[in-house]
Amino acid sequence: MTATTTGPRPPEEIEVADREDARSILRYGRARRPRAAGPAVGRAARHLVRRPGLVLAGLVLLLVAAWATAPTLFASGDPITGVPADRLLPPSAAHLLGTDHLGRDVWTRVVHGASLSLRTTTLAVVVGLVVGSALGLLAGFLRGWVDDVVGRLVDVLLAVPSILLSLAIITALGTGPTKIAVAVGIGAIATFARVMRAEVLRTSTSVYVEAARASGSRWWTVLGRHVLPNSSGPVLALVALEFGGAVLAVSALSFLGYGTPPPTPEWGSLISGGRDYLATAWWLTTLPGLVIVAVVLSANRIARALETTGEDQ
């Protein structure tokens, strides 16, 4: 679904200042960046202040997570039952985001929908992360025929269009947030596998790890202590990126009719359900849509920050 572009620099361009640099090169493939002075907290604070976009992204995601955990704090109404006489009212003081075709308050439904949407999205990313990383780890670490087999598996997953895969899975297993999550997550496996494999290849071929292996450490120690921690940077960045992608994928599935059944609110079905009213009651689709855009943008911003943090080590 997405692509990242980290890669090794040719050796003649790396300057080795001292032993720490050498160690860093062996470990991460690059020399260290000069660290600013001061305590870690101060450094972090200064780092963030220079990046208000990142702060905003973090706040957005925190807010949405708060909606998911304690929706009644933010919206006290009933997301399921509405007053039919109040249908299709535009945004106002009484109804921040207007009402829908059955008179339900859209703000309440968006807030209460956060829980289901985030759960679905998180599950999808977890499925992709766990299965994909496991596959990538195996392929990159063990190499040889395992690498070939995993490579073919990933190819097959990529060969079938993800929409088709999702549709077929949902049709076979039935609708429902869990199945939607699985269907979307399966589409993300290939990307995670590829990134993890590339990272594992890079770290496990480093001299440090070869040395550790040669000195007799068990392979799982090598894996757990050396390979995994150093491979995780880009993968974490991918998690944030795929999070945004999963939100969009769920809404696309809702558009095609494979969303959460009514009356449960969920962002994807909110904006795809509201599209028939685009000309007459635009707030039904647009405002939940803006929420999705904000979440995806924030996730992507955090992904970028995670990538560059990994590079700055």
Added chain:
Amino acid sequence: MGRYILRRAAQGLFVLWAAFTIAFFVLYLLPSDPAALAAGAGGEVADVDPALLDDLRARYGLDRPVLVQYVDALGGAVRLDFGPSYQSGAPAASLVAAAVPQTLLLTGVALALAVVGGVVLAVASVLPRSRALRQVLSALPPLGVALPTFFIGLVLLQWLSFRAGLLPAIGNVGWQSLVLPAVTLAIPPGAQLAQVLSRSLRGTLGEPYVETARAKGAGRLRVQLGHALRNAAIPAFTMLGVMVGALLGGAVVTETVFSRVGLGRLTVQSVNAQDVPVVLAVVVLSALVFVVTTLVVDLLYPLLDPRIERASTPRTVAA
């Protein structure tokens, strides 16, 4: 070189077979009854005599054991014969073949737009001397990636077709009907390309050989476009395969919004109707496209950057 191609071709065949098999068994698990579906012809199923339904099932070969059906389907697939569509009885392969040219046209134009737009946007976001302008232009790609495709399409329709009357909303005839769908489809992958490319451009702008070119006195434009683009093109080229996949997936939504004939709509409708032969045909076709695309991309890689050896091809470059 020849051995490499043979090995990749063999792997490609395996992928095709695996995709077909997985799709077949997943679809077999589907809970519906294709015969009842065919009888209903898209509407409510009337009270059909069960004996007549059994006849229909026998006609489609649905009463045989699953492995027999699978082997038969596989044999047919090799000959590109997927049997009759459950809905209309017309050969599934011809239904798919009829839908391909339109989708090809749409995704082709969208790909061109995405590449051109992505490159232009990426260059535009690093080129200007005004930082404010650069910042604004850099904000566009993330937006393009964050908006749901169907939303973009519906909003464009409202603006440009229903209100302004500039472009048609429906139909497959004429270049005008291609504009809105192609633009809609091109936005997410174009934005992604712009993101990747601009990041690469910003990175390579500090590379030593670019400094060298600058020191030689080449104009700023030439430096950036000439050297940086070529080098930054590699990771972007990796994205090509991903973009094609994204386009085919996005075509599903775009074709529905713009009422266009194509593979995407055919896929959705066939999955909805559980028209297994058509779905299988689509799976085989898209797997074929994927295999061929990746093979072509892999073979072209060394031409772009001689530093990359074929043996350790794209796998070592994180995709």
Added chain:
Amino acid sequence: MTSRTPGRRAVPLPSLAVLASGALLLGACSSGSGTGPDEGASASSDPVAGGDLRFAITVDSRCIDPQQVGNNDAIAVARQTVASLTAQDPDSGEIVPWLAESWEVSDDASSYTFHLRDDATYADGTPVDAESVKTNFDAIVALGATASLGSQYLVGYEGTTVTDAQTLTVDFAAPSAQFLQASSTFSLGLLSPASADLTPEERCAGDFVGSGPFSVQSYTQDQEIVLAKVPGYDWSSDADEHTGEAYLDTVTFPVIPESSVRSGSLASGQIDATAAIAAVDQPQFDGNGFWLEQRANPGVTYQLFPKESSPLASDEAVRVAISKGIDRQQIVDTVLTERSEPATAVLSHSTPLFEDLGDALAYDPDGAEQLLDDAGWVVGDDGIREKDGQRLSTTVTFWQDPAPLELVQQQLRQIGVDLQLQHVEIAESTAIKESGDFDFDYYNLTRSDPDVLRLIFSANARNINDRAAEEVDDLLDRSAAATDPAERGQLVTEASRLLVEHGHAIPVYELSTTIAASDRVHGLTFEGSSRLDFYGAWVQQS
């Protein structure tokens, strides 16, 4: 990898982007009313021959053979290509002559003799004679399950006897009072004898030759269907005022799956008419250069069908309480159009022999709660009733638009019933219905004959309730044999009342079809089964 210059501050990109997108989107989506082509005030009311009418449909179900179609959009197309033996007057429901000038029905309704007119031909010139009619009926039976509606009408078909070129007799093994009306439907519309030799797939693709005012000119799957008028057509039914050829040269049916795109296309003049405008968009086409025409579909209304072999639906108190707990008027007012009607009987009011059941379907939440209290259902902590440890929670399985049922769900919660909505695709719903794994079914059946009541509810027919035979089934079966309309009407009404009283039928609202068209379209109307009739339609040439 990125080189950073010291002191550089990043503009809050996400916020910028959100604001930008907000501005873009809000700008696009301010509420606009329909901007249809402003028609000049005085339009000539004399029909003009020629021109093309663009009528949007929502889906292409890949088959336009009139004898095989079951989907409303395909029916809209297929109906124009065939003539039937008889026609049904849309206002009176009376069966009037079409290809058959007159007919006789045996006393026990098991034998029908038709006398055909002598001047009708198929579009390829072959005459519509008794032999060709026999070919048609035999072929429909041979099609089997793919001619689902037609084979239903021909249940018990023994054969057709051809007496002479213009006379034929159709015989059934058992009384079939519905057959006369059935002969007016598109499912029993007549195709040329040569068409019977084609494969079902070829017929689905439109290769057939029909007997109606239009014939298939082109059929591009998923895109559009084009019908062209049949020159020399001169055998219209007695229900049509127009005679001779159709006015329109062609009728084009573009396929537009998205509701908002259909509305926008009609408003901007890219299509001329459609029957698929969402309720919320309809007000903008009421005047302003457009017109609306609505007709309730005859037949069984949209209702909940309890499967009485499932645990909760077997309890009559529960069923009747559910029926009383539905506020039908509120559903109509909230999610349907202005001219829609709540159900007032099991059949809709445009069905022949319809009678209003009066108070039997009134909204009576107190009565419902009383019934449930008396049956021992006690309201639990969450508002849902319980009895012997079992919650009063049941499921309705359906594929149609969920909005009406969402309201029903809300209304039933107030009397302590938890109705879960299982919204699935059509394909899945047929599978579920067949497996029998559901509590309540939900659909309507359009048929302009009360026999549809017997067909669905009789324990000796489809037996939708999955129950043993009762008094009501005797009434229903007798209605199949009654040839006297008054007697038949009485039986049907009495049966309907019993069905509602015992909760076997829980009608909700009447499905109706609404034509929305621009002012340049005239004469487009409904025929007896609320199907579209393009025969008398004409367009103003600009």
